Amino acid sequence: MLIAPLVEDDLDSITQALLVPSPVGGVYARTGLFERAIEGLSSFISRHREPETQVLRFPPVMSRVELERSGYLHSFPHLLGGVSCLKGDEAAIRAAVKQPDWVDELAPTELVLSPAACYPVYPMAAAAGPIPAKGLIFDVASDCFRHESTHEVGRFQTFQMREFVCLGTPEQVIDFRTRWIFLAQRMAKLLGLKHELAPASDPFFGRAGRLAAMSQLEQSLKFELLIPIRSEEEPTACMSFNCHRDHFSTVWHLVTANGDQAHTGCVAFGLDRLALAMFRTHGLDLTKWPAIVRENLSI
Ligand code: ATP
Ligand code: ZN
Ligand code: MG
Numbered sequence: 001m002l003i004a005p006l007v008e009d010d011l012d013s014i015t016q017a018l019l020v021p022s023p024v025g026g027v028y029a030r031t032g033l034f035e036r037a038i039e040g041l042s043s044f045i046s047r048h049r050e051p052e053t054q055v056l057r058f059p060p061v062m063s064r065v066e067l068e069r070s071g072y073l074h075s076f077p078h079l080l081g082g083v084s085c086l087k088g089d090e091a092a093i094r095a096a097v098k099q100p101d102w103v104d105e106l107a108p109t110e111l112v113l114s115p116a117a118c119y120p121v122y123p124m125a126a127a128a129g130p131i132p133a134k135g136l137i138f139d140v141a142s143d144c145f146r147h148e149s150t151h152e153v154g155r156f157q158t159f160q161m162r163e164f165v166c167l168g169t170p171e172q173v174i175d176f177r178t179r180w181i182f183l184a185q186r187m188a189k190l191l192g193l194k195h196e197l198a199p200a201s202d203p204f205f206g207r208a209g210r211l212a213a214m215s216q217l218e219q220s221l222k223f224e225l226l227i228p229i230r231s232e233e234e235p236t237a238c239m240s241f242n243c244h245r246d247h248f249s250t251v252w253h254l255v256t257a258n259g260d261q262a263h264t265g266c267v268a269f270g271l272d273r274l275a276l277a278m279f280r281t282h283g284l285d286l287t288k289w290p291a292i293v294r295e296n297l298s299i
Contacts, residue, residue, distance in 0.1 A: 006228055006280055015153055017284050018276070026148055026157035030272075036286065037275040038160065040297030044191075045162055045269055048183060049139050053164065058142035060158075061111040062120050069251055070119055075212065078205050079146040083111040113145035117161040118266045125167055126252035133257040135168025137176070153276065154229045154236045160271040166264065169256055173243060173265040180267040181241050184225055192293045193227050193277055196235065200224040221245070227277040238273040242266050 019028035030038070049055075061083060067073070072080065084106035086093045096105035114120070117140045125136055141162040148155050166176035181197065188195040200222045201213035216222055221243045226235035243265045248254065254262040278297075282289040286299050293299075 006232060011153055011230060011280070014276075014279050014284060018279060024157070026151035026155060028156070033284070033286070034275055034279075036299060037278050037297070038271050040299045041269075041271055041274050041278070042162065044187070044297055046139075048187060049164070050137055052134075053137040053139045055139045056121065056124075058114060058117060058120055058140060060114055060143035060145065062114045064108070064110050064112045066123055067112050067115075067119055070122070070248065071251065072115060072119070075202070075204050075209065076115065079115055079148070079203070081113040081115075081145045081147055083109045083113065085109050113158075114142050115144055115146055116268065117142040117144060117163045118165045118268070121165050122167070122248040122252045122254065122264065126254050130255050130257055130259070131167050131262050135166060135172040135176075138165040138167075139163075140165060152230065154273050156272055159273075162269040162271055163266050165266040167249075167254060167262055169260070170245075170263040173263040177241050177243055177265050177267070181223060184239050184241070184267065188225060188227065190292070190296050191274075191278065192290050193281055194232070194235075195225050195227050195238075198224055198226055200237065200240065227274070227281075229273060229276050229280050236273055236277070238270050238277055240268045242268070 018034040201216040204212040224237040225239040229236040249262040
């Protein structure tokens with residue numbers, strides 16, 4: 001199938017038809033039109049799920065202690081959001097809400113907002129014992145939060161992430177990622193999306209973070225599938241393919257069937273960005289999307 005160039009509708013009219021802004025940058029209500037694409041994409045991804053994959057859907061919050069242990073606080077403190085509440089008896093809470101600066105009275109809870117869908121899966125898998133010889137694959141999803149410093153189109157503060165996660169031997173994880181890098185490009189083609197694969201690094205915090213990002217690039221630990229949203233010249237990361245090596249298995253003592261340290265990896269789909277890319281490529285009128293694309297998305 002021919003890969004279409006971007007439609008002529010300008011970016012503003014596209015986002016206006018899909019997302020209703022809130023008073024807070026990067027936070028939107030999603031319209032019915034946008035949701036139809038999200039639903040289509042979600043079931044399209046489900047149809048590509050590998051056999052014996054375990055499905056888990058997570059809430060938008062997770063354990064603060066688990067995220068700390070995962071190393072997130074050290075690597076991405078600038079992106080993290082915590083859940084804070086008013087505590088105390090009725091009198092204390094009533095007094096707090098009367099204050100103009102009542103927010104100062106908020107106290108932390110044991111919850112943070114999940115910054116990626118896969119974090120809760122590693123301790124869960126570790127609690128179930130050694131990883132079986134054939135490895136483990138999970139299909140996970142959650143709403144995610146990141147305290148992004150800019151809010152250009154496609155960079156949300158809260159967005160929907162879907163992931164496949166592999167836990168097993170180093171070879172199983174490499175194979176998993178290789179399969180998905182191939183499959184994801186085929187999926188993009190089936191959706192009529194212009195795409196390119198690129199080596200990438202995570203937005204690690206601070207000066208030490210720049211070293212971590214360089215080492216991640218050198219070791220080819222992260223790739224992204226870039227698809228045009230804002231422009232063809234600067235396409236946007238809509239999927240990522242990540243190799244964590246023994247990072248999570250060291251933290252959570254994940255071992256393989258024969259007692260060796262496990263490796264982990266994940267492939268992540270940014271559903272909101274993928275939906276934006278679909279409208280940007282094929283236009284706002286779903287009936288005008290190529291027949292094969294509509295079939296693939298059951299739209
Ligand atoms: P970016 O390079 O744009 O900052 P990232 O490399 O930090 O993204 P990952 O951590 O790999 O992204 O997250 C997996 C996927 O989630 C991304 O490929 C993207 O599609 C989506 N995603 C990440 N951050 C955002 C965001 N702020 N808004 C919308 N989608 C996002
Ligand atoms: Zn992940
Ligand atoms: Mg990136």
